[in-house]
Amino acid sequence: MATSESEAWTAAERSVRERVPPLLTDLYQFTMAYAYWRAGRHNEPAVFELFFRNNPFAGGFSLFAGLNDCLLFLKSYHLSDQDVEYLRSVLPSDTDPAFFSYLRGLDCSSVSIRSVPEGTVVFAMVPVLEVSGPLAVVQLLETTLLCLVNYASLVCSNAARFRLAAxxxxxxxxxxxxxxxxxxxxxxxxxxxxxxxxxxxxxxxxxxxxxxxxxxxxxxxxxxxxxxxxxxxxxxxxxxxxxxxxxxxxxxxxxxxxxxxxxxxxxxxxxxxxxxxxxxxxxxxxxxxxxxxxxxxxxxxxxxxxxxxxxxxxxxxxxxxxxxxxxxxxxxxxxxxxxxxxxxxxxxxxxxxxxxxxxxxxxxxxxxxxxxxxxxxxxxxxxxxxxxxTCTRQPSLGCVYKLVEVRGRPRMKLSEDPDKSTLPGRKAVYRLLDSDGHPFLDLISLADEPAPEAGVSLQCHSLEQAQIELSVTPAQVTTLRMEVFSCGQLTLPLSGVPQSRAYAQMSLQSLPACHKRLQGPEAYTVALSKRLHSLISDITRGNSKGSNFMLPN
Amino acid sequence: MATSESEAWTAAERSVRERVPPLLTDLYQFTMAYAYWRAGRHNEPAVFELFFRNNPFAGGFSLFAGLNDCLLFLKSYHLSDQDVEYLRSVLPSDTDPAFFSYLRGLDCSSVSIRSVPEGTVVFAMVPVLEVSGPLAVVQLLETTLLCLVNYASLVCSNAARFRLAAxxxxxxxxxxxxxxxxxxxxxxxxxxxxxxxxxxxxxxxxxxxxxxxxxxxxxxxxxxxxxxxxxxxxxxxxxxxxxxxxxxxxxxxxxxxxxxxxxxxxxxxxxxxxxxxxxxxxxxxxxxxxxxxxxxxxxxxxxxxxxxxxxxxxxxxxxxxxxxxxxxxxxxxxxxxxxxxxxxxxxxxxxxxxxxxxxxxxxxxxxxxxxxxxxxxxxxxxxxxxxxxTCTRQPSLGCVYKLVEVRGRPRMKLSEDPDKSTLPGRKAVYRLLDSDGHPFLDLISLADEPAPEAGVSLQCHSLEQAQIELSVTPAQVTTLRMEVFSCGQLTLPLSGVPQSRAYAQMSLQSLPACHKRLQGPEAYTVALSKRLHSLISDITRGNSKGSNFMLPN
Incomplete structure (x- = not known):
C-alpha cells in the first residue's frame, strides 16, 4: 500500500477521533487530581498499567486494539475554557481557584506510552499499555483510555473468533x-x-x-x-x-x-x-x-x-x-x-x-x-x-488501569480478593518463541532487569501458580512493547487499518492452534521473572508482618 | 426549568449529534436508492414504520428513546462533495453519473415524521415512528435511524428496569x-x-x-x-x-x-x-x-x-x-x-x-x-x-424499519415465518385508558379511520391472537404519535433530557404494575382495528388465492 493512501486514512481517522473530549471521563478523576494537586503531589512521576484479568469469551487469547485512538486522544489533550468553567460548577465550591488555572494549562507533553502494537495477540494479566508521567495527568487519562481500549479489543477479539469458526x-x-x-x-x-x-x-x-x-x-x-x-x-x-x-x-x-x-x-x-x-x-x-x-x-x-x-x-x-x-x-x-x-x-x-x-x-x-x-x-x-x-457472549472486556509505581517506588494493590491484586513496579514484557517461531511464554520482568537471551536458559515463576518455578530456553526473544508516545508526540507513525489487520492476522497465525481452540483452549503461559516474583513476595510478606503499617500515637 | 437552560442543552446536544454523517449507513441503501432512481421511482411517496417485535429483557414494556438524535440527523441531512465522490468509487462503475448529482442535492425537506414522544412507554409491534417522503430518501435513512433508536431505547428500558428493581x-x-x-x-x-x-x-x-x-x-x-x-x-x-x-x-x-x-x-x-x-x-x-x-x-x-x-x-x-x-x-x-x-x-x-x-x-x-x-x-x-x-441480558433491541405504503397503496411483507410479517398501510395509533387514567390497550388502525371515542364501545382484534375479537370501552383516548418533523423542519421544540426524564417517569408511573413486573409480566394488549384486520386478511387471502400473482407468458 502506498504511503500516501495510509496518510489519507490516518487524516480521516484523526478527524473523527480527535474529537474525543477530555471531559469524557469519570468525575472522580478530577476530584482525585485536585486532591493530588492540593497535596503538591500532582507532578510526582507515576506509572500506570492497562491490562485485563481474563481472556474474553472463555478463550485462550485476545487481540489488543484501540491504540491509535488513545494516541490521538493524548496528542490533542487539553481542556478548553468552557470545560474548565463546567468543572468549576460541579466540583465542590471550596476547590481552590488556582486548580482551575492548572487544569487550563494541562496537556500530555510530559506523558510517555509504551505499548504492544495494535492487533497483537495478547493474554490476560500482561500489561499491554504503560502510561507514565505526572501523577495527576496520568490519573486523569484512566477512564478515557479504558473506554477506547475495552470495546476495540473486545470486538476485535470477537471477530478473530468468528474468523476461526468460519x-x-x-x-x-x-x-x-x-x-x-x-x-x-x-x-x-x-x-x-x-x-x-x-x-x-x-x-x-x-x-x-x-x-x-x-x-x-x-x-x-x-x-x-x-x-x-x-x-x-x-x-x-x-x-x-x-x-x-x-x-x-x-x-x-x-x-x-x-x-x-x-x-x-x-x-x-x-x-x-x-x-x-x-x-x-x-x-x-x-x-x-x-x-x-x-x-x-x-x-x-x-x-x-x-x-x-x-x-x-x-x-x-x-x-x-x-x-x-x-x-x-x-x-x-x-x-x-x-x-x-x-x-x-x-x-x-x-x-x-x-x-x-x-x-x-x-x-x-x-x-x-x-x-x-x-x-x-x-x-x-x-x-x-x-x-x-454486541459481543453477546460477553459484552464487555474488564480492562483495568492500575498504579504500579510512584516516585520510583513500586505500588501494589493488595486485595483480600487475590484476583484483584496488581503486579507492582515498572516492567518489561518479553515474548519467548520456540525454534519454530511460535510464541510459548510471555515473561513479565522488572524494567531494569536484563532481557532474556535466545538460547540461554532462564528461571521464572508461573503467574497462575506462583509456587511453580519454570525453566525455559527461548530460541528467540521479542520485546512485546515499544515506546509509541513521548513528550506529547507520537514516536512512530500511526498504523492504518490495513496494516493493523495484516499484523493481527500474522500475530494470530504464529500462535499455536491449541491456544486458539474456541472451546477449552490450552492456557498460554504468562510468567514472572524471579526478581518480580521476589518483589511481590516481599511486599506481601511486609503486609503479613505489619512492617508497612502503623501504630497510632 | 428555565427555557434558556433547555435551549443551552439543546445547543450542546446539537453540536454532538449533528455530526452523524449520512454515510453512516449500509451500502445497500445507496444501491437500492440507485435502482429506484434508475427506474424513475425515487420520488414515489412512501411510508416506512419503525418498530420492534419483542419487548426487551423478556419484559412487559419498553421505553422509546433516540428521537431527538433522529430529528437532528434528518435536519442536517446532506451529502458533501467528498461523500458523493467516495460513493462514486464504491458503487458499480456502470452507475449513471447523473445519479451522483441527484445525491448531491438530496436533503430531508420532503420528509415527514410522526412519532411517539421521547421517553414514552411503548410495546412490541406498535409502530413508534412513521417516516414518509420520497421513496429513495426515506429508504436511505433506514440504517441510521435504526442505529439511533435501537441502543437508546434499549439502554433506557434497561435503566427503567434497574430503577424498578431498586x-x-x-x-x-x-x-x-x-x-x-x-x-x-x-x-x-x-x-x-x-x-x-x-x-x-x-x-x-x-x-x-x-x-x-x-x-x-x-x-x-x-x-x-x-x-x-x-x-x-x-x-x-x-x-x-x-x-x-x-x-x-x-x-x-x-x-x-x-x-x-x-x-x-x-x-x-x-x-x-x-x-x-x-x-x-x-x-x-x-x-x-x-x-x-x-x-x-x-x-x-x-x-x-x-x-x-x-x-x-x-x-x-x-x-x-x-x-x-x-x-x-x-x-x-x-x-x-x-x-x-x-x-x-x-x-x-x-x-x-x-x-x-x-x-x-x-x-x-x-x-x-x-x-x-x-x-x-x-x-x-x-x-x-x-x-x-452493555445490557448484558440482551445487548441489542431488534428494531426494524419496514415499508408499509407506496403511492398510497398498502405494502405488506408476507413471510413464511409469520413473526416476520409486517402490518400494511399508513396508520394511526391510539392508547386507550381506563377510568383511573391507566392505559389498558393500544389500538393500531388505518390512518383514515375515525378515532375511537371516550365512552363509546369499539370492536377490535387482539394482535397476538387475531381470531379473538375484543370489545372495549375506553374512558379516555390519547393519540400516541404526533407530527414532529415536516418539510425539513422540526415542528415541536426538542425536549431536553430533564423533560424527557420527567415524561418517561410519568409514563411509567401510569402503567399498571402487572405490566412492570420484572419476571413474568402480564402482556399489555395491542389490538388492530377491524378495518386493518380486514386489510391484512384480504392481502393474505390474496396470497393464497394467487390473485396477487402472475402466470408467465
Missing part, C-alpha cells in the same frame, strides 16, 4: 451498524472487526474513513416496494457490447417458463412483485446482480425469479453475481440453491451459473458459524451483525 | 463509560439511563452536555498511591468558621486510637497509606469526604481510617459525606458499617454520623439490585456500570 476460506461481511451502541459504536465495530479478520463491511462511513472494502446490495423493503411488472422501468436493456435495447421483460418471462419447466415448479406461485424488483435491479446493475431471495418463499418464488433474470442477463452477456439468503435454515437452502444453479448451468449450457455466490445472513453467531463448517452447505459469504458487534 | 428510594448512579462501546456509546448510555430513571452519572461530558447531575469521589488508585503519613500535605486544616490551622494528623491519630478502643480493633492492622490517602483527601475536600474504604480490608483498616478522619472533620465543624464499598458482600458490609457509624455517633456524641451515606458498587445487575431490595442492607446509593450500559 475457517480461512469463507468471506465474512460485518453488518452490525444498526445494532451497535450508536453511530460511534457502529464505526468502532466496523473498524476493529476488519482488523480481527472480517473481509468487508456494510458501513459506508467505515469504508470511507478506514479503507475497508464495503459490500451490500438490497434489502427486503426493496422487494416489497414492487407489486407488478408495470413498475419496471426501463423495460429494456442493451446487451453487453451491443447497441440495440432488448425487451427484458419478455426475455425474462420466457426464461421463467423454461426454469419452471426444468424444475417442475408452478409458475402460478411466483410473486410478480418479486420478479419486478429483481428485473428493476438488474436493469440498474446488470453486472452486480445479487438480490435477496427470501422475501416470500425461496423455492416457490425467489429462486425462480433469480434464475429467470440471471439467465436473461447471461444471454445478454452479463455476469450475475449471486443471491442472498436471510432467513430459515441457511445450510439446507444453500444446498438446494446450488443444486438449482448446477441444473440450470448444465441444462441451459450457461457457464456463468457455475461461479454464482451464495451469501447467508441470519443472526449468525460464533456457534452457528462453527456449525456451518461442519454441515453440508454452499455458503460462500456470511454476513454477521448483532452477535458480532 | 425501588423508588435508593439513588442510582450510572458509571459505565469505561465498558461502553467507545466514547459515543458511553455518552448515549449516560443520557438515556438518566431518562430511564437513574439519578446521576459519573460521566462529566454527559453532565455538561445534557445537564445530568454528576457524581464521584475517589478510586482505589488514589488510595494505593499513598504509603506513609509523610505524604500528607498540608498536614493542617482550619476549622469551619475558624482561623487557626489545627494539626490534623495528630487529631486523626487520637481519634483512631479512640475508635480502635471502642471497636476492640487492632490499630496495628491499619494501613498507614490508606489513612494518609483519606487524610489528604479530607484536607482537599473537608465538606465532601466520601472515600472508597475497601482498598485493603474494610473492617481492619478502611472503616477505621474513615471513622478517625470523619470524627476529626466533625470536631472541626465539617460534615463528612459517607463511604463507598466496591467489592465483596455489599449487604453484609453495609450493615456492619452502619452499625459502626451508630456506635461512634452514640459513644462520641457526634450527630453527623447519623446522616452518613453508604455507596455500593460491585458489578451490580438488575438481579443484584432486586436482591438488595429483599436483603438487610444499609446502602443508600448504588453505582452501576457494565450490566447497565
Amino acid at each position: 475457517g480461512p476460506r469463507r468471506r465474512l461481511v460485518e453488518m452490525g451498524l444498526r445494532r451497535a451502541q450508536g453511530p460511534d459504536g457502529g464505526l468502532t465495530a466496523s473498524r476493529y472487526t476488519h482488523i480481527g479478520g472480517f473481509d468487508m463491511t456494510s458501513n459506508v462511513l467505515a469504508g470511507r474513513l478506514f479503507g475497508i472494502p464495503v459490500a451490500g446490495t438490497m434489502a427486503h423493503s426493496y422487494v416489497t416496494s414492487f407489486s407488478s411488472l408495470e413498475e419496471v422501468w426501463p423495460q429494456t436493456l442493451v446487451p453487453l457490447g451491443g447497441r440495440d435495447p432488448v425487451d427484458l421483460i419478455s426475455l425474462v418471462k420466457g426464461w421463467l417458463g423454461n426454469v419452471c419447466q426444468l424444475l417442475g415448479a408452478e409458475s402460478g406461485r411466483v410473486r410478480e412483485g418479486e420478479l419486478a424488483a429483481f428485473l428493476s435491479y438488474a436493469v440498474a446493475y446488470p453486472n452486480n446482480f445479487l438480490p435477496v431471495i427470501d422475501s416470500y418463499n425461496v423455492s416457490c418464488s425467489g429462486l425462480l425469479c433469480f434464475c429467470a433474470v440471471a439467465l436473461a442477463l447471461c444471454e445478454l452477456g452479463y455476469q450475475p453475481v449471486g443471491v442472498r439468503l436471510d432467513s430459515g435454515d441457511l445450510c439446507r437452502q444453500s444446498v438446494e440453491v446450488r443444486h438449482v444453479f448446477q441444473k440450470c448451468s448444465n441444462h441451459f449450457s450457461v457457464p456463468g451459473f457455475q461461479s454464482l455466490i451464495i451469501v447467508g445472513s441470519n443472526s449468525m453467531s460464533e456457534q452457528s458459524l462453527a456449525e456451518l463448517s461442519k454441515k453440508d452447505n454452499e455458503i460462500d459469504v456470511v454476513g454477521v451483525g448483532t452477535h458480532l458487534v | 425501588g423508588p428510594r435508593r439513588r442510582l448512579v450510572e458509571m459505565g463509560l469505561r465498558r461502553a462501546q467507545g466514547p459515543d456509546g458511553g455518552l448515549t448510555a449516560s443520557r438515556y439511563t438518566h431518562i430511564g430513571g437513574f439519578d446521576m452519572t459519573s460521566n462529566v461530558l454527559a453532565g455538561r452536555l445534557f445537564g445530568i447531575p454528576v457524581a464521584g469521589t475517589m478510586a482505589h488508585s488514589y488510595v494505593t498511591s499513598f504509603s506513609s503519613l509523610e505524604e500528607v500535605w498540608p498536614q493542617t486544616l482550619v476549622p469551619l468558621g475558624g482561623r487557626d490551622p489545627v494539626d490534623l494528623i495528630s487529631l486523626v491519630k487520637g481519634w483512631l486510637g479512640n475508635v480502635c478502643q471502642l471497636l476492640g480493633a487492632e490499630s496495628g492492622r491499619v494501613r498507614e497509606g490508606e489513612l494518609a490517602a483519606f487524610l489528604s483527601y479530607a484536607v482537599a475536600y473537608p465538606n465532601n469526604f466520601l472515600p472508597v474504604i475497601d482498598s485493603y480490608n474494610v473492617s481492619c483498616s478502611g472503616l477505621l481510617c474513615f471513622c478517625a478522619v470523619a470524627l476529626a472533620l466533625c470536631e472541626l465543624g465539617y460534615q463528612p459525606v459517607g463511604v463507598r464499598l466496591d467489592s465483596g458482600d455489599l449487604c453484609r458490609q453495609s450493615v456492619e458499617v452502619r452499625h459502626v457509624f451508630q456506635k461512634c455517633s452514640n459513644h462520641f456524641s457526634v450527630p453527623g454520623f447519623q446522616s452518613l451515606i453508604i455507596v455500593g458498587s460491585n458489578s451490580m445487575s438488575e438481579q443484584s439490585l432486586a436482591e438488595l431490595s429483599k436483603k438487610d442492607n444499609e446502602i443508600d446509593v448504588v453505582g452501576v456500570g457494565t450490566h447497565l450500559v
Whole structure:
C-alpha cells in the first residue's frame, strides 16, 4: 500500500477521533487530581498499567486494539475554557481557584506510552499499555483510555473468533451498524472487526474513513416496494457490447417458463412483485446482480425469479453475481440453491451459473458459524451483525488501569480478593518463541532487569501458580512493547487499518492452534521473572508482618 | 426549568449529534436508492414504520428513546462533495453519473415524521415512528435511524428496569463509560439511563452536555498511591468558621486510637497509606469526604481510617459525606458499617454520623439490585456500570424499519415465518385508558379511520391472537404519535433530557404494575382495528388465492 493512501486514512481517522473530549471521563478523576494537586503531589512521576484479568469469551487469547485512538486522544489533550468553567460548577465550591488555572494549562507533553502494537495477540494479566508521567495527568487519562481500549479489543477479539469458526476460506461481511451502541459504536465495530479478520463491511462511513472494502446490495423493503411488472422501468436493456435495447421483460418471462419447466415448479406461485424488483435491479446493475431471495418463499418464488433474470442477463452477456439468503435454515437452502444453479448451468449450457455466490445472513453467531463448517452447505459469504458487534457472549472486556509505581517506588494493590491484586513496579514484557517461531511464554520482568537471551536458559515463576518455578530456553526473544508516545508526540507513525489487520492476522497465525481452540483452549503461559516474583513476595510478606503499617500515637 | 437552560442543552446536544454523517449507513441503501432512481421511482411517496417485535429483557414494556438524535440527523441531512465522490468509487462503475448529482442535492425537506414522544412507554409491534417522503430518501435513512433508536431505547428500558428493581428510594448512579462501546456509546448510555430513571452519572461530558447531575469521589488508585503519613500535605486544616490551622494528623491519630478502643480493633492492622490517602483527601475536600474504604480490608483498616478522619472533620465543624464499598458482600458490609457509624455517633456524641451515606458498587445487575431490595442492607446509593450500559441480558433491541405504503397503496411483507410479517398501510395509533387514567390497550388502525371515542364501545382484534375479537370501552383516548418533523423542519421544540426524564417517569408511573413486573409480566394488549384486520386478511387471502400473482407468458 502506498504511503500516501495510509496518510489519507490516518487524516480521516484523526478527524473523527480527535474529537474525543477530555471531559469524557469519570468525575472522580478530577476530584482525585485536585486532591493530588492540593497535596503538591500532582507532578510526582507515576506509572500506570492497562491490562485485563481474563481472556474474553472463555478463550485462550485476545487481540489488543484501540491504540491509535488513545494516541490521538493524548496528542490533542487539553481542556478548553468552557470545560474548565463546567468543572468549576460541579466540583465542590471550596476547590481552590488556582486548580482551575492548572487544569487550563494541562496537556500530555510530559506523558510517555509504551505499548504492544495494535492487533497483537495478547493474554490476560500482561500489561499491554504503560502510561507514565505526572501523577495527576496520568490519573486523569484512566477512564478515557479504558473506554477506547475495552470495546476495540473486545470486538476485535470477537471477530478473530468468528474468523476461526468460519475457517480461512469463507468471506465474512460485518453488518452490525444498526445494532451497535450508536453511530460511534457502529464505526468502532466496523473498524476493529476488519482488523480481527472480517473481509468487508456494510458501513459506508467505515469504508470511507478506514479503507475497508464495503459490500451490500438490497434489502427486503426493496422487494416489497414492487407489486407488478408495470413498475419496471426501463423495460429494456442493451446487451453487453451491443447497441440495440432488448425487451427484458419478455426475455425474462420466457426464461421463467423454461426454469419452471426444468424444475417442475408452478409458475402460478411466483410473486410478480418479486420478479419486478429483481428485473428493476438488474436493469440498474446488470453486472452486480445479487438480490435477496427470501422475501416470500425461496423455492416457490425467489429462486425462480433469480434464475429467470440471471439467465436473461447471461444471454445478454452479463455476469450475475449471486443471491442472498436471510432467513430459515441457511445450510439446507444453500444446498438446494446450488443444486438449482448446477441444473440450470448444465441444462441451459450457461457457464456463468457455475461461479454464482451464495451469501447467508441470519443472526449468525460464533456457534452457528462453527456449525456451518461442519454441515453440508454452499455458503460462500456470511454476513454477521448483532452477535458480532454486541459481543453477546460477553459484552464487555474488564480492562483495568492500575498504579504500579510512584516516585520510583513500586505500588501494589493488595486485595483480600487475590484476583484483584496488581503486579507492582515498572516492567518489561518479553515474548519467548520456540525454534519454530511460535510464541510459548510471555515473561513479565522488572524494567531494569536484563532481557532474556535466545538460547540461554532462564528461571521464572508461573503467574497462575506462583509456587511453580519454570525453566525455559527461548530460541528467540521479542520485546512485546515499544515506546509509541513521548513528550506529547507520537514516536512512530500511526498504523492504518490495513496494516493493523495484516499484523493481527500474522500475530494470530504464529500462535499455536491449541491456544486458539474456541472451546477449552490450552492456557498460554504468562510468567514472572524471579526478581518480580521476589518483589511481590516481599511486599506481601511486609503486609503479613505489619512492617508497612502503623501504630497510632 | 428555565427555557434558556433547555435551549443551552439543546445547543450542546446539537453540536454532538449533528455530526452523524449520512454515510453512516449500509451500502445497500445507496444501491437500492440507485435502482429506484434508475427506474424513475425515487420520488414515489412512501411510508416506512419503525418498530420492534419483542419487548426487551423478556419484559412487559419498553421505553422509546433516540428521537431527538433522529430529528437532528434528518435536519442536517446532506451529502458533501467528498461523500458523493467516495460513493462514486464504491458503487458499480456502470452507475449513471447523473445519479451522483441527484445525491448531491438530496436533503430531508420532503420528509415527514410522526412519532411517539421521547421517553414514552411503548410495546412490541406498535409502530413508534412513521417516516414518509420520497421513496429513495426515506429508504436511505433506514440504517441510521435504526442505529439511533435501537441502543437508546434499549439502554433506557434497561435503566427503567434497574430503577424498578431498586425501588423508588435508593439513588442510582450510572458509571459505565469505561465498558461502553467507545466514547459515543458511553455518552448515549449516560443520557438515556438518566431518562430511564437513574439519578446521576459519573460521566462529566454527559453532565455538561445534557445537564445530568454528576457524581464521584475517589478510586482505589488514589488510595494505593499513598504509603506513609509523610505524604500528607498540608498536614493542617482550619476549622469551619475558624482561623487557626489545627494539626490534623495528630487529631486523626487520637481519634483512631479512640475508635480502635471502642471497636476492640487492632490499630496495628491499619494501613498507614490508606489513612494518609483519606487524610489528604479530607484536607482537599473537608465538606465532601466520601472515600472508597475497601482498598485493603474494610473492617481492619478502611472503616477505621474513615471513622478517625470523619470524627476529626466533625470536631472541626465539617460534615463528612459517607463511604463507598466496591467489592465483596455489599449487604453484609453495609450493615456492619452502619452499625459502626451508630456506635461512634452514640459513644462520641457526634450527630453527623447519623446522616452518613453508604455507596455500593460491585458489578451490580438488575438481579443484584432486586436482591438488595429483599436483603438487610444499609446502602443508600448504588453505582452501576457494565450490566447497565452493555445490557448484558440482551445487548441489542431488534428494531426494524419496514415499508408499509407506496403511492398510497398498502405494502405488506408476507413471510413464511409469520413473526416476520409486517402490518400494511399508513396508520394511526391510539392508547386507550381506563377510568383511573391507566392505559389498558393500544389500538393500531388505518390512518383514515375515525378515532375511537371516550365512552363509546369499539370492536377490535387482539394482535397476538387475531381470531379473538375484543370489545372495549375506553374512558379516555390519547393519540400516541404526533407530527414532529415536516418539510425539513422540526415542528415541536426538542425536549431536553430533564423533560424527557420527567415524561418517561410519568409514563411509567401510569402503567399498571402487572405490566412492570420484572419476571413474568402480564402482556399489555395491542389490538388492530377491524378495518386493518380486514386489510391484512384480504392481502393474505390474496396470497393464497394467487390473485396477487402472475402466470408467465
